[in-house]
Amino acid sequence: xxxxxxxxxxxxxxxxxxxxxxxxxxxxxxxxxxxxxxxxxxxxxxxxxxxxxxxxxxxxxxxxxxxxxxxxxxxxxxxxxxxxxxxxx
Numbered sequence: 001x002x003x004x005x006x007x008x009x010x011x012x013x014x015x016x017x018x019x020x021x022x023x024x025x026x027x028x029x030x031x032x033x034x035x036x037x038x039x040x041x042x043x044x045x046x047x048x049x050x051x052x053x054x055x056x057x058x059x060x061x062x063x064x065x066x067x068x069x070x071x072x073x074x075x076x077x078x079x080x081x082x083x084x085x086x087x088x089x
Contacts, residue, residue: 015025017038027035 013029015027015029015035015038017025019025025035025038029035
């Protein structure tokens with residue numbers, strides 16, 4: 001390997017956020033002054049129109065698709081019942 005040429009760990013900036021115990025966080029800080037746990041890089045998707053894709057289980061598009069599929073199934077069942085009644089004569 002080689003000798004470390006960067007900033008010494010003792011001189012690197014620390015996060016400074018308070019932990020649950022009330023002590024300052026000891027993680028190394030990013031340029032924004034906080035560590036990856038207390039104000040890290042991601043703040044969610046930048047394009048809010050794609051927000052529903054994160055958890056698509058309850059998105060409006062998926063709910064509408066489920067309702068349309070349920071209506072189609074009801075229609076098919078009704079059609080099959082009428083066919084059984086008519087075909088049994």
